[in-house]
Amino acid sequence: MNQETGIAILAPGLLGGSLALAARKRFPLTPIRVWARRAEAVEEVRQRIPSAIGCESIAECMQGVSLAILCMPVQHMPAAAQQIAAAAVRPDLLVTDVGSVKGSVVAALEPILFAKGITFIGSHPMAGSHTTGMANARADLFQHAACLLTPDEKSPPAALERLRAFWASLGCRVLEMSPAQHDHHVARISHLPHVMAALTTLAALKNDTSPIPCAAGGFRDTTRVAAGDPSMWTGILHDNRHEVLAALQDASSHLRELIEIIENDDLTRLQSLLAEAKQLRDLVPPPTAA
Amino acid sequence: MNQETGIAILAPGLLGGSLALAARKRFPLTPIRVWARRAEAVEEVRQRIPSAIGCESIAECMQGVSLAILCMPVQHMPAAAQQIAAAAVRPDLLVTDVGSVKGSVVAALEPILFAKGITFIGSHPMAGSHTTGMANARADLFQHAACLLTPDEKSPPAALERLRAFWASLGCRVLEMSPAQHDHHVARISHLPHVMAALTTLAALKNDTSPIPCAAGGFRDTTRVAAGDPSMWTGILHDNRHEVLAALQDASSHLRELIEIIENDDLTRLQSLLAEAKQLRDLVPPPTAA
Numbered sequence: 001m002n003q004e005t006g007i008a009i010l011a012p013g014l015l016g017g018s019l020a021l022a023a024r025k026r027f028p029l030t031p032i033r034v035w036a037r038r039a040e041a042v043e044e045v046r047q048r049i050p051s052a053i054g055c056e057s058i059a060e061c062m063q064g065v066s067l068a069i070l071c072m073p074v075q076h077m078p079a080a081a082q083q084i085a086a087a088a089v090r091p092d093l094l095v096t097d098v099g100s101v102k103g104s105v106v107a108a109l110e111p112i113l114f115a116k117g118i119t120f121i122g123s124h125p126m127a128g129s130h131t132t133g134m135a136n137a138r139a140d141l142f143q144h145a146a147c148l149l150t151p152d153e154k155s156p157p158a159a160l161e162r163l164r165a166f167w168a169s170l171g172c173r174v175l176e177m178s179p180a181q182h183d184h185h186v187a188r189i190s191h192l193p194h195v196m197a198a199l200t201t202l203a204a205l206k207n208d209t210s211p212i213p214c215a216a217g218g219f220r221d222t223t224r225v226a227a228g229d230p231s232m233w234t235g236i237l238h239d240n241r242h243e244v245l246a247a248l249q250d251a252s253s254h255l256r257e258l259i260e261i262i263e264n265d266d267l268t269r270l271q272s273l274l275a276e277a278k279q280l281r282d283l284v285p286p287p288t289a290a
Numbered sequence: 291m292n293q294e295t296g297i298a299i300l301a302p303g304l305l306g307g308s309l310a311l312a313a314r315k316r317f318p319l320t321p322i323r324v325w326a327r328r329a330e331a332v333e334e335v336r337q338r339i340p341s342a343i344g345c346e347s348i349a350e351c352m353q354g355v356s357l358a359i360l361c362m363p364v365q366h367m368p369a370a371a372q373q374i375a376a377a378a379v380r381p382d383l384l385v386t387d388v389g390s391v392k393g394s395v396v397a398a399l400e401p402i403l404f405a406k407g408i409t410f411i412g413s414h415p416m417a418g419s420h421t422t423g424m425a426n427a428r429a430d431l432f433q434h435a436a437c438l439l440t441p442d443e444k445s446p447p448a449a450l451e452r453l454r455a456f457w458a459s460l461g462c463r464v465l466e467m468s469p470a471q472h473d474h475h476v477a478r479i480s481h482l483p484h485v486m487a488a489l490t491t492l493a494a495l496k497n498d499t500s501p502i503p504c505a506a507g508g509f510r511d512t513t514r515v516a517a518g519d520p521s522m523w524t525g526i527l528h529d530n531r532h533e534v535l536a537a538l539q540d541a542s543s544h545l546r547e548l549i550e551i552i553e554n555d556d557l558t559r560l561q562s563l564l565a566e567a568k569q570l571r572d573l574v575p576p577p578t579a580a
Contacts, residue, residue, distance in 0.1 A: 126504055126505070126506035127506065127507075128506075128508075129507065145506060146503060146504050146505070146506065148504060173503075175503060175504065184501075185500065185501035185504045186501070186504060188493070188494040188495070188498075188501045189494055189501040189502070189504050189505050189506075189509045190504070190506065190508055190509060192490060192493055192494055193490050193494070193508050193509045193512035193513065194508060194512075195548065196486055196489070196490040196493075196512060197508075197512050197567075197571075198563065198564055198567035198568075199486070199541055199544045199545055199548065199567075200482060200483050200486040200541065201567040201570050201571045202540075202541075202544045202563075202566065202567050202570065203478070203482055203486075203537055203538075203540040203541035203544055204478040204479055204482055204483070204537070204570075205478070205570040205573070206540075206544075206566070206570065207540070208478075209570065209573060210475065211474075211475035211476070211478045211479040212479070212573055212574055212575075213436060213463075213465060214416055214436050214438060214465065214475045214476060214479050214480070215416075215436070215479050215574050216416035216417065216418075216435060216436065216479075216480065217417075217419065217577070218418075218480055218483050218484060218487075218514075218515045219479045219480060219483050219574070220574065220576075220577065221511040221512070221514050221515070222483035222484075222486060222487050222511070222512055222513075222514070222515060223483065223512075223571050223574075224508075224511050224512070224571075225508045225511070225512060226564075226567045226568060226570075226571040227568050227571045227572055228564075228568070229568075230561050230562075230564035230565040230568055231561060233564050234557055234560050234561040234564060237552065237560060238555065238557055238560070241552050241555060244552060245549065245552050245553065247493055247494070248493075248545065248548065248549050248552065249549065250492075250493040250496075250497070251489055251490065251492075251493035251545065252542075252545055252546070252549065254489045254492045254493055254496075255489055255538065255541065255542055255545060256542070258485065258489065258538065259535065259538050259539065259542065262527065262531050262534060262535050262538065263535065265528065265531060267524055267528055270524050270527060270528070271520050271521060271524040272520075273488065273492075274488055274516075274518075274520035274523050274524060275520040276492065276496070277487075277488035277489075277491040277492050277516045278488075278516060278517050278518070278519075278520055280491050280492065280494075280495040280496065280499065280516075281487075281491045281513050281514075281516040281517045282517055283495070283499060283502055284502055284505050284509070284510065284513075285502075286510075287507070287510065
């Protein structure tokens with residue numbers, strides 16, 4: 001059962017828009033309030049979800065809601081939190097976000113909101129794609145996705161339980177970890193692959209695009225996320241740069257090793273490197289079985 | 291219309307098995323002869339294609355066929371070509387292969403077969419997956435795939451036309467290029483992504499597999515091909531090592547540049563690197579539109 005009196009979604013892009021669709025489907029009677037910087041973005045949501053309540057300000061969007069979800073790029077979240085802190089809100093308001101970095105987000109938002117007695121707990125649903133915007137939003141985006149919650153010692157257990165129930169009701173597998181552990185994990189499993197997809201694309205095509213007609217599923221899959229929004233990813237990589245750097249330095253040392261192996265035409269070591277990678281990759285369950 | 295009197299498929303794994311299924315579907319009346327090193331592999335084909343003719347030797351497999359397709363790992367192709375050269379074959383026999391490297395394959399196979407008056411032209415259907423074996427074979431594997439033919443000055447135009455018609459009839463987009471150009475293109479568009487997927491997997495998970503439960507579509511897609519067969523890929527990377535090395539050195543210099551950008555927290559350059567990768571990736575058409 002949904003315990004929320006109303007859900008506010010701030011900045012409905014791909015994730016926020018999908019969240020609005022999923023929440024509307026799952027909780028047909030709960031008010032869904034939407035705010036976006038651009039009025040056209042709110043209008044786009046209202047075309048797909050006529051019952052959604054468009055709001056002209058963040059303060060207006062907070063009216064009567066017990067759950068507010070920040071869906072803008074991470075660098076714009078502190079300003080939004082300031083406006084929530086300045087608004088009249090319900091005493092049980094729980095604020096969360098969907099940002100891809102948690103250490104910097106929690107450190108920035110918690111003090112702003114806690115100072116006004118508002119609870120903040122970070123969330124990171126591992127959903128999305130290389131596309132953006134409400135036009136690509138889907139009600140089933142969160143089905144089977146991992147959602148990483150990053151409570152800390154200040155998080156009230158009841159609020160954490162509500163947040164857990166909310167994401168689970170949208171079909172997520174909910175995991176809990178500290179913000180620091182989150183940033184380590186996603187640097188390896190999300191930010192690193194993103195950057196490697198970009199580097200693979202550059203190394204494949206920057207000097208000469210003539211191999212493009214030969215592309216098959218291997219190239220398409222390996223580089224798909226390189227089509228993601230450069231500005232959004234700049235913000236993510238900046239916020240998590242220490243963990244990302246460590247992952248890239250590991251990638252660099254594996255790459256140097258591989259170049260040396262191929263230079264020496266050392267087939268035994270080449271096969272064992274590929275076999276080790278396969279063994280690790282085989283540990284990753286398919287999406288629905290995860 | 292199929293002009294072939296019979297089609298021989300040597301070593302029906304994922305590609306050869308899919309080829310047998312596709313040819314059976316497309317040419318219901320053409321004899322399909324199959325040879326494999328292991329008798330069980332032939333049996334597996336005959337369970338899915340009862341009309342396929344299992345053969346105990348390569349010589350037996352050549353009886354009456356006008357098209358023979360080598361589907362074993364590239365390092366085993368010269369030995370198979372020797373056996374074809376030693377067999378009694380039709381004067382119009384055309385031999386091709388499905389190997390992922392063409393310079394070394396054409397250089398090895400052409401002299402063996404031409405010495406006996408047998409035509410060889412290399413093929414490389416850009417199809418397949420990280421799975422292997424007849425169990426994963428599919429009749430539609432070649433639908434919309436690029437198939438790269440690598441004729442040279444010795445290739446008879448009529449044989450090239452037959453080969454082109456054969457692959458087109460299975461649904462391939464047929465492209466022609468020299469063996470050297472092929473090896474350059476696939477180093478960038480296939481071999482590099484394969485190696486980068488393996489390196490991403492190692493950098494993500496070798497020290498610590500605990501991020502695995504957080505994996506989403508980005509990691510799954512970027513690293514999918516790292517689950518491919520290490521022994522087959524060792525052969526491919528060995529055969530094409532000069533082109534692969536050049537591609538890896540480009541990847542290495544892009545990686546060094548990116549590490550420096552992140553160390554300096556240079557957001558302008560970071561965003562422009564990501565934007566350049568996105569611009570290139572956006573040039574790659576989706577599979578069916580290619």
